[in-house]
Amino acid sequence: xxxxxxxxxxxxxxxxxxxxxxxxxxxxxxxxxxxxxxxxxxxxxxxxxxxxxxxxxxxxxxxxxxxxxxxxxxxxxxxxxxxxxxxxx
Amino acid sequence: xxxxxxxxxxxxxxxxxxxxxxxxxxxxxxxxxxxxxxxxxxxxxxxxxxxxxxxxxxxxxxxxxxxxxxxxxxxxxxxxxxxxxxxxx
Numbered sequence: 001x002x003x004x005x006x007x008x009x010x011x012x013x014x015x016x017x018x019x020x021x022x023x024x025x026x027x028x029x030x031x032x033x034x035x036x037x038x039x040x041x042x043x044x045x046x047x048x049x050x051x052x053x054x055x056x057x058x059x060x061x062x063x064x065x066x067x068x069x070x071x072x073x074x075x076x077x078x079x080x081x082x083x084x085x086x087x088x089x
Numbered sequence: 090x091x092x093x094x095x096x097x098x099x100x101x102x103x104x105x106x107x108x109x110x111x112x113x114x115x116x117x118x119x120x121x122x123x124x125x126x127x128x129x130x131x132x133x134x135x136x137x138x139x140x141x142x143x144x145x146x147x148x149x150x151x152x153x154x155x156x157x158x159x160x161x162x163x164x165x166x167x168x169x170x171x172x173x174x175x176x177x178x
Binding site for chain 2: 009036037038040041044045047048051060062063064065066082085
């Protein structure tokens with residue numbers, strides 16, 4: 001099953017980067033989910049940091065972003081899903 | 090020379106997606122540059138849309154985000170660079 005990391009505007013990019021790199025090392029990929037500009041920004045920063053962690057292990061991290069409409073208590077929101085895939089260099 | 094698209098918080102993601110897909114079809118890759126959460130969000134949305142355009146041509150679009158410190162009139166800001174690379178499926 002695909003691991004999912006939910007990222008918010010208040011998430012610490014370094015902490016998310018550590019988790020991202022750890023799951024990618026184990027499973028090859030991880031999905032980051034973010035709703036709103038602040039959360040998407042933190043998720044992208046996390047992946048930029050995780051890339052620097054993984055590159056020293058010969059793993060190139062690539063992102064595949066896509067949309068998903070989700071139903072929340074405040075109505076329908078569009079979530080950005082970013083599948084982070086580790087590729088051996 | 091690598092083509093660069095500068096994305097702002099006010100950029101129209103569909104227009105940026107059309108430009109992204111066009112450059113990737115011609116050159117194989119394009120760099121999206123964004124400063125600030127709003128701009129990063131628009132850039133990621135643009136790539137998610139461009140992915141849907143390119144997938145029908147058998148091109149998988151992947152993002153490689155990284156940081157770059159830039160000197161602006163208001164001081165040093167951290168730019169997010171996202172290299173969007175088209176990979177034949």
